[in-house]
Amino acid sequence: MPLVGTLAWGDEDGRRNVLLICIDDLRPELNCYGVDYIHSPNIDQLASQGCLFSRHYVQAPTCGASRYAMLTGQYGPAGNNALFDRAKRIAADPGSVAASMPRWFRDRGYTTVSVGKISHHPGGRGGKDWDDDQAIEMPGDWDRHLMPTGPWRHPRGAMHGLANGEIRVDASQMDVFQSASGSGDRYPDDLVLEESLDELRLLAEGSDESPFFLAVGFIRPHLPFGAPEKDMVHYRNADLPLVKNAAKPEGKTTWHRSGEFMNYHRWGKDPNQDSEFAIQVRKHYAACVTYADRNVGAVLAELDRLGLRDSTVVVLWGDHGWHLGEHAIWGKHALYEDALRSPLIIRAPGQVGEGVNVDAVVESIDIFPTLCELAASHTLLDGLDGDSLVEVMHGSERGRAGQSAVSYGKANSIRTDAFRLIVHKDGFVELYDHRADPLELSNVASEHPEVVNRLSRMLEERLSRKRTR
Template structure:
């Protein structure tokens, strides 16, 4: 495959020498499917209780990345990393509003170049549908006529329908209401007596199908990004997807309690889940479990949403086949971060544990060798930018921190090349093949947590106090990931007391 890619890149270079920003016809199309809050609890990731046949089909024909991690456990910051291929260098990049407050206001030449912009500048038609950046419609809230990613899109499309503009569809229920206008006096889930078009994601899938028909009739290569809202809260899906599951057969979390010996500061109170869905049946907090019965009920709702989105993914894959686009289209399915479903007593994201930072990544490319075989190599979301560039024969901008995944598309058995890092304000997490090290900055020094994934894949026991020598052994790798964002271990030592 790599030889074919090298030939493609050469042909592209020759074709574009006189006009460097004009795409060669040999370039592949790209379909990027972004799924909000999708944890790797899917059939293809070993969760036999989950009904995800279409995503499983994509994995069976592509490359599944078994250990893919985002660089921030929140939507906007994670998507910023995906789109720019850059690690954060200051705290502003770790919030949800950075693209709205920063990139939407800067001139084109002063912006970190998103891969969407890079592809557009090099001859691709770029179309976004749904949530790709942070805002549900891709618009900057302070100026509703301004895109979060100006200069990137030829078209940015969304279906508002019965919910109205802004983020109302994102938080919407089947009757057209939404959690914000109801002042959070809503439940965290709904089984709607509607078909797929009764919620925004079905409407966006329909819009994407129409757009694929249009793009198939054109000669210009395209990058189509489709962003689905679910399974983000509220967990709303048509009743038929709830009916796919027997609630009593749904397992609860294998790690429903906080890690033994870990500081409470590494947990959080699940504020969105408990405070913005006030009609929930039970209320917990950091270190406080919900009942198994209610945990299953909420997990049932989440899985119904996963199956609803899986059905929409299936429609897109089928349309690629029907239009003849499949043979020259790279398909990427990406989750913007994981989500705790009661793991460590948390109901939400926003942690630096495995469950929050790990998400699905599946890439299907025409001619992929060993299709269907997963790779255990550690990879990050920032690696997608250079991967797509290499597959399309485009140069990689110097500012990109990610490294291409094409070697892993060629050979899924290759070892991990480097650790992956996750960031929050004043905190960081590092994942190696065996260890996860978490450090949270305190006045007297770093507060540490250490987990051995060979023996404890669910991160149930903190070993930092028991094995300080292992924390010390990870020092140099840790320092490499701080990126000027937070102090190194040399500059800010680990605290000796809680």
């Protein structure tokens, strides 16, 4: 039985396929976002063919909660179990839970397929090794929810795997970065790519009868930073710019000790104390970005080869940002700009112009209603927190005046065109004026009480929506 939120389908003639590409821990570390030392030709080309959102913000600086918001179009819980908790609510009372994005499309005749990491667990299952068919993260949403594992044995092994089947057992015994140089060396995303290409070909065979919603989730550049040497070669002799805000902030902030990163084997080195090691970490992250870009290019090339480019809306999305030494953080989980801003690119041939750059503040929750309009010509979706971005992609600022982005985690944050406000659970506030301080170095809350009050009210109103769910 369809979940709450589905509507009867009308004219189906204009339906388009959807290809959603999710990349884990990808900050805007791309050439098309102005990072000129990054080799990302395939994503850059995608941006030149569609619309790049330069200020896209996620709802949480952690995978599970961020993906919940993107996949449901709603603000939600702040933890990695957000979608598993939603599954429990569905089991207890199916009629109380609104349809997710893939379920909405499935209810309208789309074949929905997920490969790799789309929800929090690659393959969308729970259990000790994330392969329990009785513990489904998004029940009823996917016709096929796949995660090839090969020598990594199970999705948990592949999620944190290094070359040729190395599985993380004790993080302190696994190198924090690696560049495998053998021609036969393989990483988990190689399998995700191959499975995705197989699924794309299979879906193409039936696309005349039924459109498809294919979600492809690549793991890199998630820790550990392992990528083939052919992707690292671009950075061996590269000169990387200095991080301008590398100092640990003073006072109360959402700073953390980078526990996920620091738990890995680092040869006794700390990037906050060793600038050469910090550069090596950044170069290996960059290699992972290039590896992801190469995989994205292979998927898009196959889409073209199958003749599906003009009939498919493509979305490329990073699930959150990642600090590479900014504020002396090596990871996510903070509420600074670097953890909350991520890439968003949408290509919709014949519907959206090429080379469009949108500077408006947008959110991950906006992707669901945007795809409904672009792929299914459907503009009425009750119960979503997000707004369709189609008008903005066409150059209209109507409806985006005063737009803001809400994020949550260890505190709550709202980002407007000019400011970022962070409200801690004990009531302490941080305010950063991005017009004068884009690096978020100075908390000016005491200097602008009227701004704090106004943004606090906006944040409270927006967060009140998710408390009802």
